[in-house]
Amino acid sequence: MADTTFRLRVTYGKTGRLRFLSHLEVTHASERSVRRAGLAYAVTQGFNPRMKVAFGPALPVGTAGLAESYDVWLTRYLPPADALGELRRATPDGLAPIEARYVSEREPSLTAALTLAEYEVVVGGPDAGPDRVRTGLEAVLADGKLTLQHKGTPKVFDLAVFLPKEPTVGEYPGGSMVRMTTRMGASGTLRPEAFISEAIRRTSADGAVTSVTRTGLRPEGES
C-alpha cells in the first residue's frame, strides 16, 4: 500500500428494485463499481490482498436507503467531483452514488459514528389510516419494552434506548406513513417493520408494512 492514502466517503442510494439486495450483495457491487470506475484504490496488506473499503450500517433485504455510505481509500488524490462522476458512470442506477468527499483519517468508522437511523415506513391496507396506526404505536410504546423473536430466541428491546424520539404518523395514499428514528448499538438493532407490524397487530387493523426506506443516518447529538 502507498504511504499516503485518501479516504473518500461515498454516499449512495439503494432504491427501486435494488432494495431487494442484501448488505453483502451491496458491498460486492460497490467494490466492483470502484474497480470499473478505474479509481486508484488501496489494497490491504497481507496474504490475501483486498480493496481497502469500509461500509456503514447494514440495510436488510427489501429495505431501501436514500443516503447510505462507504469509505474507500485511494492511493492518488482525485477531485471529489471527478471521483463521483467516474463512480456514477460505473454503477447500476439503483445504487447510484450521490456525493463523494474526503474525510480525515482521524474520523471514527462509519459504523461507530452513525448510530441513529431515520426511517419512513409505509403502511397500506383498508383500515391502516394514521389514527388507527397511531393508536397501535401508542399501545406498544406504553409497554416500554418490545419482545421480538430473533432466530428462535426472544430478544427484549428497551424502547427508551432504541427509540430516541417518538415516531410520528402522517397521511399516505392507501394508508399511512410512520417517520421514526432508531438507535443502533452493540446490543442490536430494532427493525422498523417489526416494530410497526407489532403496532398494527395491537389494533387488529387490516394492514401491513408495504415499504421501508432509511432516509438518513447520523451521529448522536446532530439533528
Next chain:
Amino acid sequence: MTDLWPVVEPLLARVERPARYTDREWGALHRPEAPYRVALLYPDTYELGMANSALAILYARLNTLEGVAAERVFVPWVDMGAAMREARVPLFTLESCMPVAECDLLGITLPYELTYTNILEALDLSGVPLRAAERSDGDVLVIGGGPCVFNPEPVAEFFDAILIGEGEDAVADIVEAHREAKAAGLSRAEVLERLSSVQGVYVPSLYAPATADVPARPLEGSRAPARVVKRVVQTLSAHATPPCPVVPFMDVIHDRASVEILRGCSRGCRFCQAGMVYRPVRERTPDEIVRDALAQLRCTGHEDVSLTSLSTTDHSRIEEVLRRLSAAVRGTGVALSLPSLRVDAFGVEMARLASSGGKKSGLTFAPEAGTQRLRDVINKNVSEEDLLATVRVAFGAGWRRVKLYFMCGLPTETDDDVRGIGALAWKVLDAAREATPPAQRGGIRIGVSVSVFVPKAVTPFQWEGQLPMEEVRRRQAILRDAMPRKGVDLHWHDAEVSFLEGALARGGRDLSRVIERVWREGGTFDAWTERFSFARWMDAFVAEGLDASALATAPRDPDAALPWDHISAGVDRAYLLSEREAAMGGRTTPDCTFDGCTGCGVCQDLGVDIVLAGGSRG
C-alpha cells in the same frame, strides 16, 4: 409486450433471495424496441445458471443481431414457483419481465440429465404445452442445446428443435430462418421443416425414433438429414470473449471473469464425453486471451479471472499468457485462477505463475483411477511417479491443499483397483508430508473425490454397463477402508443419483413419459440433494413400464442400434470401437495435438482443423 413487474414485485417480499428475480445487474442488456424476442432459459436457479459460459456467449451474440433482443430466464426456486402459481403469474424473462410465452423463441440449455424435470416446470409455468406435438402456430418455438444433446432422445418430444454442437454461428442462422419463415406466414410444420435444413439442427418430430435394430430415421416425405452433424466454429478468433457479461449481485458459483482460452481436448480419456464431443482442439492466441481478460476485468470490475477450458495447461503458449496477465494485474488485488491441472511439474509451475506469490488456494488433479493398469484402460496417461513428483513440487512450493478426482466402477475395475485409490492417497499424503516443513504439516489437506462412472453417448465406453447400485456401495465400503483415516477428506457420489443419471443418459424417446410423470408427481430441482427423490423416479419407471436397471446397467450390443445413432459429433463409430478394443487390451492412444492424427474422424467429417496458437505442443 406485457410487463409483469407490477405483479412480480409484491411476491418478492416473501421469497428467499429475491435478487434472483430483479434484473438490473451491471451488463444486463435491455432492447425493448427489438421486434424479435428470445428467452434464454437455464433449467436451474439463477446462481447456477449465471455461472454458465455458453449462456453468456449466446446472450451477447444474439443481442448483437439487428432487431433481436435476448433475455435471461431461470427456474424460480420452489417458494417463488408456488407464489407465482398462486398469484397466476407466468414465467417471465428478467430484463423486460415479459411472459416467456410472448417471446418468439425459447432457447433451453441441457446441462445435465437431472435438470430435465425443470424443463417441464419452466414450460408449465410459462403456459406453453409440454410436448412439441401439442403446440400450435402461435406458440413460442422451443429449441434446446448444450452438453446433453448427444443423446437428445429422452427429452426430444419436449422440443421443437435441438441444436447439436456449438452455437455462435448457428443461433444467428436459426433466428434468420425463423424470421423469414414468420414473415412468409408459414405454418409451424413448415417452419420446422425449414429449420431442419440449418446445419446442426435436429427436429425430433421429423424422425421415426430408433427401434432395437433400426436407428432413428427421417419420416417419409421429410427432407431432414439422415444424420444430424454437429455444428462447430472453425476458430475461436472469430468470436471474442464477451467483454461485458452480466455481473450478478448475488453470490453465484464461479463469480468471476472468465476467458475460454481453448476449446476441445484430445487427450482421449475413454470415459470422457466432453473430450469426444468438443473436438477438435482450437486455441485462442495469447494476444486474444490477454486482450479479452483485461477487457472483461475492466468492464465487469470482477476481482478474479479464470482461464477456462477442458485442459488449460495444455495450451501451447500458456506460460506466456500467465506471465503477461499476472504482470498486468499486479498490485490490484485481482487473482488469476486455473481449473484442474495437468499432473506434472509444469502444471504446478503454471499454478505458481498464476498465483504470483499471492494466495495459494489449493490445486486439483485428476488421476481418475488408482492403478496403472486401469489408467491404461481409460487412457489416462498419468503415472504414479508423475503424480507423486507433482505433489512434492507443489508442497515444496508452499501449497498445503490438493484435491484428487477419481472414478469408481470403470470398465474392468477390480477390488484391487479400488484399493489402489486408497494406496495412492496414502502415498500422496506421505509425499506431501516429506515436502512440507514439520511445523506446517498440520495444515496439509488431501481431498479425494470419487465419482461413479456413468457411460455416456459418443464415448468408447458407450456400450458398457454401469455398476448396479449394490455393487457401487460395496466398492465404496472397500474404498473407505483403504483410505487413510487422518489427513484425507473422502467424498463420493451418491449411488442412486449416478444410477439415475446413467438411466437417463442412454435412454430413448420413451423416457419422456417417465420424466413427465416425475414432474407431475412434484419432481423439480432433482440436482439438489434436498429435492431429489429416488423413489419418485423408480415409481415412475415402473408406472411407465420401463426398466431403469436395464437402461443403466445392461451392456449394449455393438451391432444393435443406439437411440443416438442419427446424431453425429463427427467422431467415427469405427474409432470408438477401436478405442474400446484398445481399452480392453490395456493399450493407450496418444493425444493428436502432441503426436499426430489418431483417426477419430472429426477433422475430416466436419471440415475443420486443430488450431494451436504456438504452432505445436510438446
